[in-house]
Every structure is written in structure tokens, then in C-alpha cells.
Amino acid sequence: MKRNRIDIEGIVQGVGFRPFVYQLARRWNLTGWVLNDSRGVSIEAQGAAPNLAAFAGQVRTQAPPLAVITRFDVRDCPVEVEEAFVIRASVRDRERKAQISPDTFVCDDCLRELFDPADRRFRYPFINCTNCGPRYTIVTGVPYDRPHTTMRDFPLCEDCRAEYEDPSSRRFHAQPNACAACGPRLSFHDRQGRKLEVADPARHAVELLRQGRILAVKGLGGYHLVADASNDEAVAELRRRKARDEKPFALMSRDLDQVGLYARVNEAEQRLLAGVERPIVLVRRRDDHPLSPRVAPRNRFFGVMLPYTPLHYLLLDEHFTALVMTSANLSDEPIVFEDAEAFARLGGIADAYLLHNRRIHTRTDDSIARVMAGRAVLMRRSRGYVPRGIFLPQEQPPVLALGAELKNTVCITQENRAFLSQHIGDLKNLEVLRGLEHTVTHLQDILSVQPRVVAHDLHPDYLSTRFAEELPGVRRIAVQHHHAHLVSCLAENGRDEPAIGVIFDGIGYGSDGHIWGGEFLMGNAEGFRRGAHFAYLPMPGGDAATREPWRMAVSALTHAYGAEFPPLPFLAAMDARDVRLLQQMIARGINCPLTSSCGRLFDAVAALIGLRQKVSYEGQAALELEQVISAGEEAVYPFALQQGEESLVLDPAPLIRALVLDLEGRVPIGILSARFHNTLAVMVRAVCRRLRTASGLTLAALSGGVFQNRYLTEKTLALLEEDGFTVVTHSLVPPNDGGLALGQAVIAGRQA
Missing domain, CATH: 3.90.870.30 (DHBP synthase)
Structure with a gap:
């Protein structure tokens, strides 16, 4: 007879692990016990040595489908007198690692x-x-x-x-x-929140949706606003009420066959759609789709998910090709998850409410993903993925990282794991800040971690920075935005060595006080050096330039030509006085912060070619520029790579001038867009070659929100790999600011 103690950590609670162990122990004629504790699952099993060895092997290799084992420790212990194998009551102690x-x-x-x-x-x-x-x-x-x-x-x-x-x-x-x-139980309520007595609330909801009504439906992590995606009037009314002019709506269909009626889904996308996480997946729409054109205007892709709750199946059963299933909130506000809040905030949007009386403790949005270079890449990491841990290259002290201003998430580290939170939102109002506070408290509680080191963005005015400053008894570490992007990508891929980080995004506070966003950094969690960057361009009006891309177009033209630039068609639609005012602001440096942002360069090009002069949501101009790319175009524009005082500088002036010549030659915008994207990929290769020669680094990491662009990511990846680089990219951690907290946490952990 032999007895083993087995301690298991990971996702092993609430996934059927104890009954699995119990049944396995009985199969092998073992006695002993299994229980949940604050670390995971503990087992003591006793029996013939061969049976015990087989049992331990099968516990590890045949665990339930939702289980994830991160630690499996077996040791001998004294044999006891007992007659059966039992499941004991859970034990709660101070050290919580479950x-x-x-x-x-x-x-x-x-x-x-x-x-x-x-x-x-x-x-x-x-x-x-x-x-x-x-x-x-x-x-x-x-x-x-x-x-x-x-x-x-x-x-x-x-x-x-x-x-x-x-x-x-x-x-x-x-x-x-x-x-x-x-x-x-479900209940149905009218627009004023009054409960209505209906025999079957789900069937009643289906009938109203078929009539073109808009419903607020309470789900797993919050409320959705729901409408029939084939009903153009319903979708148009939802846009009007929600004040969401153009940003695409998410869709939900019963199964892959229904999705195939309006989208072309490849094998990798099918696996992602049907996986246990059930994210929203960006898939190419069919030209002959039967849905409202207002679902995703000016977009070749639909964001689609399959049902993930029983209620979803009841709503979709034999009734709709697809339902609009968009987060219930107003612009810049977090998803609504409490009933009283829903009645107060959604009364002007929803015609009625389908809700239930199970409390949601932690609001959680749907995750968003797309397939790039054959692998899934999360654009938003939330429901289905959180709170899975991410293994770090090495153990470190516990750190709380507070993320960025946009697409905020937080991260807590525990030994060699990092726990990245669900998507919290854009920290633009107190409601989102309260969501951040709740998430920090909740993660600290379920992980039993009270970090004394807090990482935050270098920007002094971010709400997350101010939140960090108000935390008592902690050491605060400010982390440069793009350095955090680099380390986030390295950490996700289990890499710790120095790399060339190609970090392209919208805006981030730079070490020199300017706004960065088109960066080539050399380093790792220990530190970084700025090896190259895009030339600085003025942002006329500051934040206004992110909402009105035509401002960046005027800035780029001024950079390329000086005060006298060609009278392009997009300028004809602008007020001449506004254009002159912008030129004066640029000439005098009034309210024109300098930026090296690649995202702002996308804005400039989108405006120059007449695609988008104003945006209604973040990243819209860049997204639409990707949408119009003409397949098969391989030409590139010229660019300049010069040695600056401390680093290489990529000057886009030759690119802008060549693009203007194509515009004057009436080259179609699809070709213009393809050539611009091709040029960026060739730029990256040229800079990385120079930096490799100078440093010997052959590992490259691609991060930042611009690398949500599939065409650019796949083109850049191919060029770098052909040139002998080892390239790491994001997958389970978003390349945008939603993954920033991971990099912050690892960097701060090295300094703790």
C-alpha cells in the first residue's frame, strides 16, 4: 500500500474536477479524499502502487475540458486506515491561489x-x-x-x-x-421598467424583435441592446437612439450555417467562432448578404459571435438570420450591468427589457478577435478569456498595473503568472473609473494579492495615473507607453531577451515630452533605447486632430511642401478660412503638439485621398483605409531614412509627395491605400535591417494598435521573416492598449 498527496493549481474549481477525481479514484480502487482549497485542489489517495501511479497520470492528462493545470505536485505521505474515497468540504485559508x-x-x-x-x-x-x-x-x-x-x-x-x-x-x-x-427567472418589463405579466418572457421578446422593436437583454456580464439585423428600420433607429453613427454593430447567429448566409468564414475563423470562449470574430461579409447595410457601414467585415447562453439560443431558435447584439451603453460609457442602472440609462434607447434576477458581480464585455497570419489575435480580451493567467518568463514580486487611458485593462502578477483583467473601457468619465476600482478590488480579492508596487502610464494627466497617486502605502512606477507595448508582446510570447520593438499606435506620452506612436525601440523589460521613429508632425488643435483627420492631412502636406501645397480635392470640401487658420497654427506652433504617431499618419492619408475627414469613433480612418485596399497591388512609395541626433528618423515627406502625384493622376483609392500599406511594411524592414546591423538583434516584436490591421501585419511579418528575423506578435493579449497593463506589470516587477 502507498499513499500520495497531490496538490494541483490552475483552473481546477468549478469545472468538474472533484467528481472527475472521485470517479477516477473509485475506478482504480483507491481510498482517500479530494477537496477544494484556496490554492486549487488537494488530493490524498491510497492504494496499490501501480494503481496509484496510473491514477496520478490520468488526473494530469485526462482532466475535464474546462480545466487548466498550472502546477501538479506529488509527494508520499503516511498510509492511513480508511474504507472509501470521499469528497470533503472546501477549506479556505489565507494563501489564495485558486x-x-x-x-x-x-x-x-x-x-x-x-x-x-x-x-x-x-x-x-x-x-x-x-x-x-x-x-x-x-x-x-x-x-x-x-x-x-x-x-x-x-x-x-x-x-x-x-x-x-x-x-x-x-x-x-x-x-x-x-x-x-x-x-x-426571466421577467419582462416595459420602457418605464414596469414588470409585465407574460407567460413566456423569451417568446414575448422574440415576437417584439420580429416586429422591429429594440430590446435591452440582460446577459452574463451585462446588458445587450438587441434588434433584428435584417430589419433596416430597426437598425437605423438603434443607431439614432444610441448616438452611434457608423461604428459597426456586433451580430449573433444561431450557428455557422446561418453565419454563412451573410459572411465568408474560413476554417480558422470557424474554429474561433465555435470555440469555448465564443468571442466576436471579424469575418468578411458576402456582397449578397441579406442584412441591413447599416449594421457595418463602409466595412467589408462583420463582427459575429455564436450564442453562449441558453437564453441566446431561445431568442435565436428558428427565427432570425442574425440579431444585432451590441453592448448596452452610451458612447464612452461602460456596459450597463445592474437592473436599476439599465432602467435609468437605457430608457431612451430600449422599447422594453428582458432581464433576470441573478446578480452580475463583475461586468464583462464580449471579447473581439480576428484571424491574422493564420492565428487568432484578440482585439479585446474579456468574456471567455478572463481571468486566465498568462505565464511570465520568470517569477517576480506582486505588481498592480493600471493600463492606459483608452481600452483600459488592469493586470496583477502573482509569482510567474499575470492576470490581465477584462476590458474596462476608455477612462473618460467617473463611471469607467468606478469600474476600474471595482476590478482592482475584485482581482486582488480572488487572487489574495495586495501588491505594494503599482505601475502606471508615464502620462501625468491620465485618470489611471491619478488613481495610482491616490493609493496609500505603495511604490509607484511610471512606465513609458511604448516600452510597455514592447514588453507586453515579449512577455506573452515567453521571451525575455532584448528585441527590436516595432510599436505603431495612435498616441502615447514620450520620454521627451512629445507624443510618440511610430517607434522602433531596442530593449526588453530591463530598459529600452529609441532606435528610430517617424518624423515629428504637428497635431493642429491637439486632440481635435484625432477626431478630424483632415487636420493631419494639412499637417502632412505642410511638412512635405511647405506653406504652398497642391489644391487637392479634399480641401475643396473644407472651409478655406479653417485651412488658413490651421496653416497659421502650424507656422506659429500654436496648440500644435508634435507627434511621431503612425496612427496619425494613417489619418492624414485617409483624409488626403478623400476617404474620411472626420471620425465618429477611435481608429475609424485607419480601419476604412484598410477596407479599401486593392488586392494584388505591390508598388511602394519612396521614403527617407535619415540619421538624427540620437536615433534614425523616418521621413514620410517623399511618400506624401508621391501619393499626391498619384491623386493628381486619378489613381483609384484602393491602389493608393495598397501602396501606402506596402510602403509602411518596406519601411519597417529597412529600419530593422539598420538596427540589426548596429545592435546584432535578430528578434523583432510587433505591437501597438496599428497592428490590428491584418494587411499590414501579414505583409510586415512576411518581409521580416524572409529577411532572417524571428518575429513575435500578439495573440491572447491585444496589440492595442488593452494589452498595455501586462507590459507595465513586467517592467515594474523588474524594478521592484
């Missing part, structure tokens, strides 16, 4: 029961088991047990209790387990 599973889509077994008239959970919108259902959004503490979730509000009925306590049941210790007799 990881919570992300929220997970409804599994096939539950789905079959949902539509089986003979099943007691027929059409029950909260059906779940240990393999699926809500997790992170309902967890209030660890260990992951029902009293530490918002399901504590719903005592189990006798039938559900029997399942919960039966180790052979798929619902053994499924913490959200419930049925219509004891669990959460």
Missing part, C-alpha cells in the same frame, strides 16, 4: 436538455453543469463554492440538491446549478 474559470458557453449536453420537452429543464434559460455556464461574472470570492457566488441568493430545491450531491451527476458541485423551481 484560479477561477472564465464564463463558458452552454455545452451540448445542456443544449439537448434545453430543447427536450421531456426534460425538467425544457426551455429553462439558466441551464448549466460543471462543463459550462457562468463563472467569473458571478464569483464573489474563493474557494469557488456556491456561497461565494451570486447564486447564494437561490437555495437549491430537492431535485437540484440531489444532483449537486451526486458524484455521478454532471451537475455534482456545479455551483450555478438551478432549475425553474429554485433558480433565477
Whole structure:
């Protein structure tokens, strides 16, 4: 006889791990016990040595589908007298390392029961088991047990209790387990929030959606605004009420066959759509699609997701090609997740409300992804992925990193893992700041980490910086924006050595006090040197230049030609007095901060070719410039690469002049866009070659929001790899500012 103690860490609570261990132990005729503790799962198993070895191997290799094991420690312990293998009550201690599973889509077994008239959970919108259902959004503490979730509000009925306590049941210790007799329930409310008595709230909602109404529907991590995507009047009205003029709406369809009616989906995109995380995936739309053209105006792609809750399946069952399923909020505000807040904020948008009485503890948006160079890249890391840990190249002290101003996320490190939060939003108002505060507190609680080192952006006026300054008893470390991008990419890929970081984004506060955004950095978490950057251009009007790309076009023309530049068509649509005023501001340096931003160069080109003079959402001009690219065009424009005082400088003036010549020659905008993108990729290769010669570095990292652009990313990646570089890019961490906190945390950890 032999006895082993097995301690397991990772995502091993709330995923059916204990019943799996219990059944495996019985199969191998072992005695002992298994329990949840604040670190994960602990096992003591006893039996014949060969059986014990087989048991331990299968625990590690045949774990439940939602489990992720990060530590598996086996040691001998004294043999005891016992007769059976049992599941013990959970133990809570001071050291908490248990990881919570992300929220997970409804599994096939539950789905079959949902539509089986003979099943007691027929059409029950909260059906779940240990393999699926809500997790992170309902967890209030660890260990992951029902009293530490918002399901504590719903005592189990006798039938559900029997399942919960039966180790052979798929619902053994499924913490959200419930049925219509004891669990959460749907309710339907009118525009004023008054509850309406309807026999079946889900069916009533479907009928209103078919009539063209707009509904606010409470989901896993917050409310969605929902409308029939084929109803042009409904979609137009939703845009008007939500004050969202052009930004694409997310869509949801019942299955891949329905998605195929309006989009062309390749194999990699199908796997991503149907994966357990269920993100919104950007897929190319069909020209003959049956949906409203207002779903995604001036865009070749739709953002699509498949259902991930039972309620979604009930809404979509045999009724709609697709539903608009967009986050319920007003511009620049976080997603609404509390009922009273929904009634107060959405009354002017929704015609009615479909809600439930299960509390959401942590609001969580949908994740967004696209496939680039054959791999999934997250644009927004949220539901389905959070709070999975990211392994770091080495262990470090606990650090709290507060991210950036836009697309804010926070990050907490624990030993050799980093926990990046869900998308919080743009820190432009107090409501988003409160979301940041809640997320920090929640992550610290479920991880049992109280960092004494706090990293924040170098920019002194960001709300995240001010939040850091108000935290008592901590050491604050300011991290340069683009250095954080570089290290975020390296850390995600498990790399620690110095690299050439190609960091292209919109704006970030530079070490010299100017606005950076077209950077070639050499370094790693230990530090960096600026090897090259785009030439500085004035941003006439400061932030106004990010909302009105024509300002950057005038700036680029002035840089390329001086005060007298060609009278291009886009200028004819502008007020001549405004153009003259801008020229005067640039000449005198009045309210014209300097920027090396690649994102602002995209804005300038989009305006120059007449594509976009004003934007209604961040990154719109760059996105639309990518959309119009003509396939097959390989030509490039000239550019200048000069040695500056401390680093190389990429001057876009020759590019701008060549582009103007093409404009005057009436070259189609699709070709203009392709040549501009091609030029950027060739620029990157030229600079990286020079920096490799000077430094010997052969590892290149691509990061920053501009590398959400698939054409540019794939073109740049191919050129660099052909030239002998090893290139790392983002995948599970966004290349945009949503991944910035990871880099901040690793950099600060080295200085702690």
C-alpha cells in the first residue's frame, strides 16, 4: 500500500474536477479524499502502487475540458486506515491561489436538455453543469463554492440538491446549478421598467424583435441592446437612439450555417467562432448578404459571435438570420450591468427589457478577435478569456498595473503568472473609473494579492495615473507607453531577451515630452533605447486632430511642401478660412503638439485621398483605409531614412509627395491605400535591417494598435521573416492598449 498527496493549481474549481477525481479514484480502487482549497485542489489517495501511479497520470492528462493545470505536485505521505474515497468540504485559508474559470458557453449536453420537452429543464434559460455556464461574472470570492457566488441568493430545491450531491451527476458541485423551481427567472418589463405579466418572457421578446422593436437583454456580464439585423428600420433607429453613427454593430447567429448566409468564414475563423470562449470574430461579409447595410457601414467585415447562453439560443431558435447584439451603453460609457442602472440609462434607447434576477458581480464585455497570419489575435480580451493567467518568463514580486487611458485593462502578477483583467473601457468619465476600482478590488480579492508596487502610464494627466497617486502605502512606477507595448508582446510570447520593438499606435506620452506612436525601440523589460521613429508632425488643435483627420492631412502636406501645397480635392470640401487658420497654427506652433504617431499618419492619408475627414469613433480612418485596399497591388512609395541626433528618423515627406502625384493622376483609392500599406511594411524592414546591423538583434516584436490591421501585419511579418528575423506578435493579449497593463506589470516587477 502507498499513499500520495497531490496538490494541483490552475483552473481546477468549478469545472468538474472533484467528481472527475472521485470517479477516477473509485475506478482504480483507491481510498482517500479530494477537496477544494484556496490554492486549487488537494488530493490524498491510497492504494496499490501501480494503481496509484496510473491514477496520478490520468488526473494530469485526462482532466475535464474546462480545466487548466498550472502546477501538479506529488509527494508520499503516511498510509492511513480508511474504507472509501470521499469528497470533503472546501477549506479556505489565507494563501489564495485558486484560479477561477472564465464564463463558458452552454455545452451540448445542456443544449439537448434545453430543447427536450421531456426534460425538467425544457426551455429553462439558466441551464448549466460543471462543463459550462457562468463563472467569473458571478464569483464573489474563493474557494469557488456556491456561497461565494451570486447564486447564494437561490437555495437549491430537492431535485437540484440531489444532483449537486451526486458524484455521478454532471451537475455534482456545479455551483450555478438551478432549475425553474429554485433558480433565477426571466421577467419582462416595459420602457418605464414596469414588470409585465407574460407567460413566456423569451417568446414575448422574440415576437417584439420580429416586429422591429429594440430590446435591452440582460446577459452574463451585462446588458445587450438587441434588434433584428435584417430589419433596416430597426437598425437605423438603434443607431439614432444610441448616438452611434457608423461604428459597426456586433451580430449573433444561431450557428455557422446561418453565419454563412451573410459572411465568408474560413476554417480558422470557424474554429474561433465555435470555440469555448465564443468571442466576436471579424469575418468578411458576402456582397449578397441579406442584412441591413447599416449594421457595418463602409466595412467589408462583420463582427459575429455564436450564442453562449441558453437564453441566446431561445431568442435565436428558428427565427432570425442574425440579431444585432451590441453592448448596452452610451458612447464612452461602460456596459450597463445592474437592473436599476439599465432602467435609468437605457430608457431612451430600449422599447422594453428582458432581464433576470441573478446578480452580475463583475461586468464583462464580449471579447473581439480576428484571424491574422493564420492565428487568432484578440482585439479585446474579456468574456471567455478572463481571468486566465498568462505565464511570465520568470517569477517576480506582486505588481498592480493600471493600463492606459483608452481600452483600459488592469493586470496583477502573482509569482510567474499575470492576470490581465477584462476590458474596462476608455477612462473618460467617473463611471469607467468606478469600474476600474471595482476590478482592482475584485482581482486582488480572488487572487489574495495586495501588491505594494503599482505601475502606471508615464502620462501625468491620465485618470489611471491619478488613481495610482491616490493609493496609500505603495511604490509607484511610471512606465513609458511604448516600452510597455514592447514588453507586453515579449512577455506573452515567453521571451525575455532584448528585441527590436516595432510599436505603431495612435498616441502615447514620450520620454521627451512629445507624443510618440511610430517607434522602433531596442530593449526588453530591463530598459529600452529609441532606435528610430517617424518624423515629428504637428497635431493642429491637439486632440481635435484625432477626431478630424483632415487636420493631419494639412499637417502632412505642410511638412512635405511647405506653406504652398497642391489644391487637392479634399480641401475643396473644407472651409478655406479653417485651412488658413490651421496653416497659421502650424507656422506659429500654436496648440500644435508634435507627434511621431503612425496612427496619425494613417489619418492624414485617409483624409488626403478623400476617404474620411472626420471620425465618429477611435481608429475609424485607419480601419476604412484598410477596407479599401486593392488586392494584388505591390508598388511602394519612396521614403527617407535619415540619421538624427540620437536615433534614425523616418521621413514620410517623399511618400506624401508621391501619393499626391498619384491623386493628381486619378489613381483609384484602393491602389493608393495598397501602396501606402506596402510602403509602411518596406519601411519597417529597412529600419530593422539598420538596427540589426548596429545592435546584432535578430528578434523583432510587433505591437501597438496599428497592428490590428491584418494587411499590414501579414505583409510586415512576411518581409521580416524572409529577411532572417524571428518575429513575435500578439495573440491572447491585444496589440492595442488593452494589452498595455501586462507590459507595465513586467517592467515594474523588474524594478521592484
